[in-house]
Amino acid sequence: MADNKDTIPAPLTSEQRRKVLLGMAAAPALMVPGVSFGNAQFPTAKVNTTKLAVTDTEVIVGQLHSATGTMAISETGSIQAEQLAIDQINAMGGILGRKIKVIKEDGASDWPTFAEKSKKLLVNDKVACVFGCWTSASRKAVLPVFEKENGLLYYPTFYEGLEQSKNVIYTGQEATQQIIWGLDWASKEKKAKTYFLIGSDYIWPRTSMKIARKHIESVGKLGSVVGEEYYPLGHTNFNSLINKIKVAKPDCIFAAVVGGSNVAFYKQLKAAGITGAKQFLLTLSVTEDEMLGVGGENFAGFYSSMKYFQSLDNANNKAFVEAFKKAYGPKSVIGDVTQAGYLGPWLWKAAVEKAGSFDVDKVVAASPGIELKTAPEGYVKLHENHHLWSKARIAQGQPDGTFKVVAESAELIEPNPFPKGYQ
Amino acid sequence: MDAFKSWIARSGTGSILLLALLIVVVFPLTMDIFRLNLVGKYLTYAFVAVGLVMLWGYGGILSLGQGVFFGLGGYMMAMFLKLEASDPEATKIQSTPGIPDFMDWNQLTELPLWWEPFRHLPLALIAVVAVPMVLAFIISFAMFKRRVGGVYFAIITQAVALILTVLIIGQQGYTGGVNGITDLRTLLGWDIRSDSAKYVLYFVNAGLLIGVIALCRWIQMSKLGTLLLAMRDKEDRVRFSGYDVAMFKVFAFVLAAGISAIGGAMFTLQVGFMSPSFVGIVPSIEMVIFAAVGGRMSLVGAVYGALLVNFGKTYFSESAPDLWLFLMAALFIGVVLAFPNGLAGLYESHVKPWFARRKAPKAAPAAVEPPAAPPPSPSQKSAPPAALPGGVQGQSA
Numbered sequence: 161m162a163d164n165k166d167t168i169p170a171p172l173t174s175e176q177r178r179k180v181l182l183g184m185a186a187a188p189a190l191m192v193p194g195v196s197f198g199n200a201q202f203p204t205a206k207v208n209t210t211k212l213a214v215t216d217t218e219v220i221v222g223q224l225h226s227a228t229g230t231m232a233i234s235e236t237g238s239i240q241a242e243q244l245a246i247d248q249i250n251a252m253g254g255i256l257g258r259k260i261k262v263i264k265e266d267g268a269s270d271w272p273t274f275a276e277k278s279k280k281l282l283v284n285d286k287v288a289c290v291f292g293c294w295t296s297a298s299r300k301a302v303l304p305v306f307e308k309e310n311g312l313l314y315y316p317t318f319y320e321g322l323e324q325s326k327n328v329i330y331t332g333q334e335a336t337q338q339i340i341w342g343l344d345w346a347s348k349e350k351k352a353k354t355y356f357l358i359g360s361d362y363i364w365p366r367t368s369m370k371i372a373r374k375h376i377e378s379v380g381k382l383g384s385v386v387g388e389e390y391y392p393l394g395h396t397n398f399n400s401l402i403n404k405i406k407v408a409k410p411d412c413i414f415a416a417v418v419g420g421s422n423v424a425f426y427k428q429l430k431a432a433g434i435t436g437a438k439q440f441l442l443t444l445s446v447t448e449d450e451m452l453g454v455g456g457e458n459f460a461g462f463y464s465s466m467k468y469f470q471s472l473d474n475a476n477n478k479a480f481v482e483a484f485k486k487a488y489g490p491k492s493v494i495g496d497v498t499q500a501g502y503l504g505p506w507l508w509k510a511a512v513e514k515a516g517s518f519d520v521d522k523v524v525a526a527s528p529g530i531e532l533k534t535a536p537e538g539y540v541k542l543h544e545n546h547h548l549w550s551k552a553r554i555a556q557g558q559p560d561g562t563f564k565v566v567a568e569s570a571e572l573i574e575p576n577p578f579p580k581g582y583q
Numbered sequence: 584m585d586a587f588k589s590w591i592a593r594s595g596t597g598s599i600l601l602l603a604l605l606i607v608v609v610f611p612l613t614m615d616i617f618r619l620n621l622v623g624k625y626l627t628y629a630f631v632a633v634g635l636v637m638l639w640g641y642g643g644i645l646s647l648g649q650g651v652f653f654g655l656g657g658y659m660m661a662m663f664l665k666l667e668a669s670d671p672e673a674t675k676i677q678s679t680p681g682i683p684d685f686m687d688w689n690q691l692t693e694l695p696l697w698w699e700p701f702r703h704l705p706l707a708l709i710a711v712v713a714v715p716m717v718l719a720f721i722i723s724f725a726m727f728k729r730r731v732g733g734v735y736f737a738i739i740t741q742a743v744a745l746i747l748t749v750l751i752i753g754q755q756g757y758t759g760g761v762n763g764i765t766d767l768r769t770l771l772g773w774d775i776r777s778d779s780a781k782y783v784l785y786f787v788n789a790g791l792l793i794g795v796i797a798l799c800r801w802i803q804m805s806k807l808g809t810l811l812l813a814m815r816d817k818e819d820r821v822r823f824s825g826y827d828v829a830m831f832k833v834f835a836f837v838l839a840a841g842i843s844a845i846g847g848a849m850f851t852l853q854v855g856f857m858s859p860s861f862v863g864i865v866p867s868i869e870m871v872i873f874a875a876v877g878g879r880m881s882l883v884g885a886v887y888g889a890l891l892v893n894f895g896k897t898y899f900s901e902s903a904p905d906l907w908l909f910l911m912a913a914l915f916i917g918v919v920l921a922f923p924n925g926l927a928g929l930y931e932s933h934v935k936p937w938f939a940r941r942k943a944p945k946a947a948p949a950a951v952e953p954p955a956a957p958p959p960s961p962s963q964k965s966a967p968p969a970a971l972p973g974g975v976q977g978q979s980a
Contacts, residue, residue, distance in 0.1 A: 300856075
């Protein structure tokens with residue numbers, strides 16, 4: 161049982177582990193890599209009562225990301241991480257004795273295409289679950305389909321919250337997990353009293369800044385907001401914003417600028433002399449992936465609030481990073497969402513094994529309380545509201561483009577997609 | 584009998600009937616509901632392509648902003664459906680129950696006044712067609728009265744598409760922003776997501792499309808259609824004959840806008856959401872491609888064009904997720920190089936002569952037989968500009 165734990169996460173709940181250990185005498189071959197054992201123990205008729213694409217040897221899952229279009233750069237990491245997890249699970253013998261087979265569909269950065277493809281995966285291919293989506297817009301487009309067809313979606317991106325569906329497991333942070341602890345840290349460690357909020361103009365930054373403002377002004381009483389600005393997606397001219405920042409002189413710039421705007425934003429900040437050495441800046445939207453475009457020299461000294469950084473110093477993460485680089489090249493980087501994507505198949509595996517079934521209703525029922533003890537980000541647990549309990553972390557950008565973790569919450573932070581007092 | 588036969592041939596009724604047979608009988612019998620729903624979605628784009636045949640093929644006015652009208656029609660429908668889905672019971676988790684969820688997320692505490700009419704289906708249905716047509720009237724009246732045309736008009740329509748996209752994305756508290764208006768459930772209590780509803784909506788959609796094509800064909804055969812053609816080929820001559828050229832162009836533009844809007848509304852009903860990704864420049868140009876692939880002179884060809892391109896898109900992206908964009912590009916380049924007049928042009932230049940050759944030897948008996956033999960009746964599809972089709976006689980008036 162414990163043999164391959166050091167290199168591969170073993171996402172069993174403790175309860176389940178106990179059961180497995182107890183059953184070891186009866187089924188000695190259990191969990192030995194490569195041995196197909198499940199079909200006698202888990203007959204297809206029993207583990208699949210809802211006509212999913214599950215055979216005696218195989219279970220088919222869907223993967224729905226943008227492989228083309230403007231989002232491809234961001235989503236590629238998730239595609240790779242999910243595939244890596246699935247390959248690792250298959251190498252361990254699969255789930256309930258069945259190998260996972262993936263049907264890949266391309267959402268093409270186009271929300272209606274996401275809806276069409278999700279319907280195809282659920283209705284035509286009868287996949288047991290889907291790993292996919294990245295932007296909120298794509299998730300909103302597929303959500304009615306998943307609810308109508310009773311599918312199961314593992315969604316990896318940190319997002320705005322305000323959503324909780326029976327048919328979705330959210331493996332990224334929701335807004336309060338990412339924001340509140342970070343702001344408290346800024347107030348305590350950096351003595352920030354005045355905050356300037358900046359975001360791209362869509363639902364995630366808007367909601368995040370709404371929560372930030374409430375926390376700064378009333379709930380956490382950290383100080384005051386001296387500016388709040390939004391720019392259209394793809395906006396690249398931040399000169400007027402920089403002038404406003406110079407006038408307002410905030411202790412903390414709190415930013416959620418996304419995509420190509422990020423590159424222009426940090427370059428222009430640096431050109432205007434606002435650098436990490438002189439100004440405290442905390443962002444919600446720069447991971448290792450964005451860093452590639454922004455450039456370490458432009459982001460050096462600024463801080464990012466995420467739950468995962470590639471440089472996290474623990475054995476699980478080292479094994480994960482090594483496996484990822486082995487699969488996708490030594491230059492590949494792993495951002496927060498990539499790691500969250502990696503958790504999806506493992507969480508699903510644990511839930512299926514706990515339920516003893518691939519049926520969506522049973523997997524969903526088994527999901528709350530699922531733990532991954534050896535996830536790269538550390539111990540995580542699935543909350544009843546389908547989000548993960550996870551730690552919050554702050555890391556500082558280095559000139560070479562890596563992140564140095566400078567702070568970490570002591571406890572797991574409870575996910576709270578509908579925060580009271582922040583509406 | 585001969586008069587009737589020649590009318591059938593001239594009016595293109597045969598090819599319209601064939602199309603109707605295909606989409607009302609053949610598709611529903613051969614496809615499961617998932618594929619049929621996809622075809623229903625493609626057919627909503629066909630509305631836009633049909634509108635473009637009237638506007639571009641017949642009127643000679645290229646618009647690269649038809650997504651604006653498709654999108655507006657879709658949004659009008661989506662607003663009604665969203666209000667119905669946002670009853671206080673379903674939205675009790677929000678800080679202000681009873682308003683659409685995206686308004687609540689954007690700190691709106693009451694429904695904006697201009698959303699109120701969309702609580703009523705009749706008003707919403709009127710708005711679906713009226714709002715895009717009024718906008719089209721304003722744009723085209725302002726342009727054509729100043730004799731702005733050709734490439735300048737095309738650029739302005741693009742600008743309108745861009746403006747509307749920015750407006751919708753920027754005003755997300757009122758429009759749903761980038762996400763669009765999602766999670767639409769029922770129409771007057773009738774669950775539009777169920778399979779039976781999908782069948783009904785498919786047939787409503789198909790019926791509307793056939794109706795629109797018949798209407799357009801009727802316009803083409805009337806004096807009005809002839810004038811549109813004349814205007815396209817010799818605008819000055821028509822003007823000097825005493826016609827108000829600008830108003831005829833406005834008519835063509837408003838007509839195409841209204842048709843596109845119907846398609847948009849049907850899209851929302853069948854797909855279940857509307858987003859700004861249909862309003863922008865890229866989808867607008869894609870819609871021009873549908874018409875170009877089908878043949879811009881042929882109403883029926885435009886429908887086949889929309890079907891072919893979208894089938895291709897779905898098929899290629901399902902079978903080759905990594906390569907599909909290249910395959911699509913190859914399809915477009917192939918069509919444009921091999922048959923610049925689209926599928927209808929291919930029919931005119933290859934299929935029709937082939938039928939004619941086969942028919943020629945037994946021309947005498949054929950005159951007695953009913954005209955059922957060759958499937959689509961000739962002459963309707965895309966008469967090349969040189970030979971004026973249809974109701975040329977009207978010109979003498």
